[in-house]
Amino acid sequence: FRDLEASVIDELTQGPAAVLSTGGGAVLRPENRQNLHARTQVVYLNSSPDELFRRLRHDKSRPLLQVADPLQRLRDLYAQRDPLYRETAHFQVDTGRPSVSSLVNMIVMQLELAGMTQP
Template sequence: MKTIFLIGFMGSGKTTVGKLLSKKMKIPVCDTDQEIVREKGTSITNIFETIGEEGFRLLETKKLKEMPLRDYIVTTGGGVILRQENREWMIENGTVVFLDTEPDEILNRLKADTTRPLLQGDMEERIQKLWTLRQHLYLETGHIRIHTTGKLLEAIVEEIKERLEIH
């Protein structure tokens, strides 16, 4: 089976869904952000402060392309779709699952999270702006779209498994 790439806005549940999907499907999972943090020995926030968003996006592309292409789940950062190179690479080399979450739900999930460099300031306004800018990129990249708003984790994972069998 081709690698499964989970994409979606920050707070859409990619990492959490990826872990449970990995357990249910009995295949490994890897989170690109966590791998970058491990490799660099510092937080995403510090990486953004040191080399900026563009520098981080280059690291993200490099890490994405290091991932196995068979029998694997890769959870990505919310901005992985900003680079056309990444979108094309995931589409060509795996099955891309878009976890589509409404902005209000994202705000509820992230309102206490102070570790996200792109959400500094008015979080609600930043989420709405970024969501609007990115939504079409998620839609054009995902082979499979899963609506997650208001759904339990187990239901999301079961829907992904069912849709993967059809895909």
């Protein structure tokens, strides 16, 4: 799966501008981090493990969370991946509990401030 994921990221980051939402583990591979950072504008939507647990505690479709202590699993994943997300990202938005429209506005504002879009 990770080989296919890396191939798709490589291909899509060389194409026309688009929004690409990666899976959480995409940053585990150095070539993915490099391709994403060098070829795109990466927005890291940062959520705390506690916030993620609140949102996902009833979700049975996430294999990584089907463990005895899913909150601890989220904390472990965050500790491993957060530095990689930060390395890859050009922008970071803390998600907290705002609405989707508020998050979109925060992202657009970040891109505008960086001169990436027109107001």
